[in-house]
Amino acid sequence: MTPKHIDELIPQIAQRLDSSSRCVILRDDSHKAMNPMSSTSQQTIEHLLNWAFDQFEAADLYYGHGTDNAWDEAVQLVLHVMQLPVDSDKTVVSQPVTTEQQLSIQTLTQRRIETRKPLAYLTHQAWFMGLPFYVDERVLVPRSPFAEWIAQQCQPWVNPNDVHRICDLCTGSGCIAIAAAVAFPEASIDATDIDTEALAVAAINVQQHQLSDRVSLIESDGFNALTDQRYDLILANPPYVPDDEMATLPEEYCQEPTHALRADQEGLAIVIRVLSEATRHLTPHGILMMEVGNSDEHLQAVFPQVPFTWLEQAHGGHGLFVLTYDELKQYQSVIQEHVHGGSSFRSSLCYLYQW
Numbered sequence: 001m002t003p004k005h006i007d008e009l010i011p012q013i014a015q016r017l018d019s020s021s022r023c024v025i026l027r028d029d030s031h032k033a034m035n036p037m038s039s040t041s042q043q044t045i046e047h048l049l050n051w052a053f054d055q056f057e058a059a060d061l062y063y064g065h066g067t068d069n070a071w072d073e074a075v076q077l078v079l080h081v082m083q084l085p086v087d088s089d090k091t092v093v094s095q096p097v098t099t100e101q102q103l104s105i106q107t108l109t110q111r112r113i114e115t116r117k118p119l120a121y122l123t124h125q126a127w128f129m130g131l132p133f134y135v136d137e138r139v140l141v142p143r144s145p146f147a148e149w150i151a152q153q154c155q156p157w158v159n160p161n162d163v164h165r166i167c168d169l170c171t172g173s174g175c176i177a178i179a180a181a182v183a184f185p186e187a188s189i190d191a192t193d194i195d196t197e198a199l200a201v202a203a204i205n206v207q208q209h210q211l212s213d214r215v216s217l218i219e220s221d222g223f224n225a226l227t228d229q230r231y232d233l234i235l236a237n238p239p240y241v242p243d244d245e246m247a248t249l250p251e252e253y254c255q256e257p258t259h260a261l262r263a264d265q266e267g268l269a270i271v272i273r274v275l276s277e278a279t280r281h282l283t284p285h286g287i288l289m290m291e292v293g294n295s296d297e298h299l300q301a302v303f304p305q306v307p308f309t310w311l312e313q314a315h316g317g318h319g320l321f322v323l324t325y326d327e328l329k330q331y332q333s334v335i336q337e338h339v340h341g342g343s344s345f346r347s348s349l350c351y352l353y354q355w
Contacts, residue, residue, distance in 0.1 A: 043102055046093035048078050052109045062250035065118035065141040066126055073119060077112070080123045081105050116251040128175040131182065134204045135173050138197040140260045142175040144237055144291055145317025150179045157287050157309075157322050158233055163187050167229070167281065169222065169236040169274060172260065174202030174215070176235050181211050190229065192220040198260075222270070223277050230283050236274050236290040240319075242267035245294060267295040268302065275303075275323075276339045279332060282325040293319040302338065306331045 052074035067073045076086060081104045084092055097105070111122055120126040120141045126133050128142035129151050135141055153160040163184050168177035168191040177191035193199050199217050206215045218225055241249075241261040253261070263269045271292050278288045292299050296319040300308060308321040328335075 043097045044093060045078060045082060045095050045097060048097055048102065048105050049074050049093065052077055052105060055109050055113060059113040061113065061116070062252045064250070065120055065143060065252065067119075073112075074109075077108055077119060077123070078105055080125065081108060086127060115255075117255045118252050121255065126173070126175075129179040129182070131175070131179060131209070133173050133175050133178070134201065134208065136201060137255070138195075138257065139172040139201045140256050142173055144176065145311070145313045145315070145320050146176050146235060146237065146289070146291060147179060148313045148315050148317075149289065149311065149320070150176065150183045150235075153183050154233060154287070154289060157289070157324075158285075160184060162285055163232045165229075165231045165283075166190070166233045166235065167226070167231040168192070169234065170238045171202050171217070172198050172237075174205045174217070176237065177202070177215050178205055178209050178211060180233075180235065181209075181214050184233075187214070187232075189215045190218055190226065190231070191215055192218045192222070192225065194219065194221045195259075222273060223281055226281060228280075230281055230286070232283050232286045234278055234282060234286065234288045234290075236288065238270040238274060238290075239263040240267045240271055240292045240295045242295065242298075266298055267292075268299055271295065271299060272302075272335065272339060275328065275335050276332075278323075279325060279328045282328070284325055286325045288323045288325075288328060289320065290323075291320045295319065296321070303331070303334060305334055 049071075053071050056070035056073055061070065061073070063069055063073055067076060079086055079088055079092075081101055082092075082095070082097070108122055111117070112119055115122075118141050120135050121137055124134055124136055126135045126142045128144070129147040133142055153163075164187055166177075166180050166184060166187050166189045168174075168180060168189060171177050171191035171193045174191055177189045180187070181189050191202060193202070196219060199219060202217050206212055206217065220226060239259065239261055240263050243262065243266075245267070246258070246262050249261075263271070265272065271290065274288070274290060282288065296310065299321075300306075306323070307327055308323060310318075311320045311322060312318075313320070
C-alpha cells in the first residue's frame with residue numbers, strides 16, 4: 001500500500017493533508033435554506049447543507065474536532081451520509097438526496113445538537129494527515145498539529161534516511177503511529193498506551209490501514225514496558241490539561257475521556273516524566289517531539305534553561321516542541337532535580353492518551 005519511492009509519497013501526503021484540513025465546498029450566502037422535510041420539491045445536497053448549517057448556527061455549538069465552523073461541520077456530516085469523499089468539490093451539491101438520506105441527515109444533525117458530542121463520535125470517522133480513522137468515546141478525536149510535521153517527515157529535525165525505529169507514546173486511536181508508518185515507509189513503530197480500551201481502537205485502525213507488520217501496539221505506562229528499547233524518533237502527546245483549564249472546557253470536549261485530557265502538577269506531571277526518561281530510549285541522533293498545548297508557557301517557566309524549540313504550523317496549532325538527544329542529556333540534571341523535588345510528580349499509574 002506504500003509507494004516504492006519516498007519522493008512519490010510526500011507529495012501525496014501533502015495533498016491529502018491540505019484537502020482534509022479545509023472545506024472545499026464553499027457556502028453560497030445568497031441561498032436561503034428550506035426545511036427539507038416540509039418541501040415537496042426534489043432536495044439536493046445543497047439544500048441539506050444549508051439546512052444543517054442553519055441548525056448548527058442556531059444551536060451555538062463548539063467546533064474543534066476536525067472543523068472550526070458550522071459550515072465545515074455541515075459539509076462533513078452531509079458528505080458522510082451521502083458516502084462521498086471528504087474533499088468533494090462543489091460539483092456534488094446538485095446531486096439529489098433521497099428521502100432516506102434526508103432523514104439520516106436530519107437525525108444526525110439533531111443528535112449533534114442535542115448530545116453535544118463531537119461529530120466524529122457520531123460518524124465514527126475522523127481524519128488525520130489526510131488519512132481516515134475509526135474513533136469512538138474510548139479515545140480522543142484526532143486533531144494534533146503533529147500531522148503537519150509527520151507529513152514532512154519531521155524535517156529538518158531528523159534525516160528521514162536515519163529513522164528506522166519510532167515510538168509513539170500515548171497512542172490512543174493510533175493516528176500518529178499510523179501516520180508515521182505512512183510517512184516513514186522503512187521504519188517500524190512501537191505505539192504505547194496504558195489503556196487497553198484505547199489500544200482496542202488503535203488495533204481497528206492498524207488493521208484497516210494494513211500495517212500490522214510495522215506498527216506494534218504495546219500496553220505500557222509510559223516507557224515502562226519498553227525496557228532498553230531505543231528509537232530514532234519519539235512522538236509524545238500525553239494528557240496536559242490542568243484543572244483550571246478543565247473547568248472551562250466546552251461541552252463537546254467534556255464528552256471525551258477526562259483521563260485523556262487532564263494531568264496533575266498543573267498539567268505537566270506526565271510531560272515531565274517523559275522528559276526525565278526519554279534519553280534512555282533515544283538513539284544519539286534521535287529527537288523527542290512532544291505536544292503540550294496551552295501548557296507551553298508553564299513548561300518553559302518551569303525549565304527556563306532548557307532550549308525547547310517551539311514549532312509553528314501553517315495549519316495552526318501550538319504547544320509542540322522538539323528536543324534533541326544531546327539537549328535532553330545536557331539538561332537532564334535540571335529535569336531530574338525538578339522530578340525528585342516535586343511530590344505531586346511521584347504518582348501511581350498515569351493515563352496516556354493520544355490527541
